[in-house]
Amino acid sequence: KQEVTQIPAALSVPEGENLVLNCSFTDSAIYNLQWFRQDPGKGLTSLLLIQSSQREQTSGRLNASLDKSSGRSTLYIAASQPGDSATYLCAVSDDYKLSFGAGTTVTVRA
């Protein structure tokens, strides 16, 4: 069974600091890895999807890397803003099934 772990569980940083969120998974036989954002009381919004053959994906201030052989992914958020405060979840795909981590709750202080 795929196990996905996210460390740290919570993170608080001052505005402008770069964020580094970590995700690890136990089974490297994945199709892709996705990073989602979840705001309180809301659903999940997909931020980035990295195919298993790719090493990284970028969208604006967000950059996600994938090292499938070591079972790790990192999400970088540059120059954090208060609006980045949310819970970030990573999920790995085994065919259509997504296995999620518990998330990292980020607070960006103004």
Added chain:
Amino acid sequence: EAGVVQSPRYKIIEKKQPVAFWCNPISGHNTLYWYLQNLGQGPELLIRYENEEAVDDSQLPKDRFSAERLKGVDSTLKIQPAELGDSAVYLCASSLGQTSGGQETQYFGPGTRLLVL
């Protein structure tokens, strides 16, 4: 383009009562998913539909949970009877269902927050 719509957004019921959740996926999306999210955890898949067919219901507790997707569009998830441990957020998601191998992004609705007293 409208996103995934779920209703109700919140539901409070007493244990042993029945409850139903409704989901309308993004237009044109053939694949529909129901997830359960407990507090402080990531979502866990309950059931996946390809059009009107339930192709993966291995994680659905069939003694009390049921789901249907008539005509391959809207879907309903039902719990009867509800137990205290069913208190959670129930998320619906959809994807195009045009490619294989988990290549597609899943789009999530806002969820239904259930509290069983």
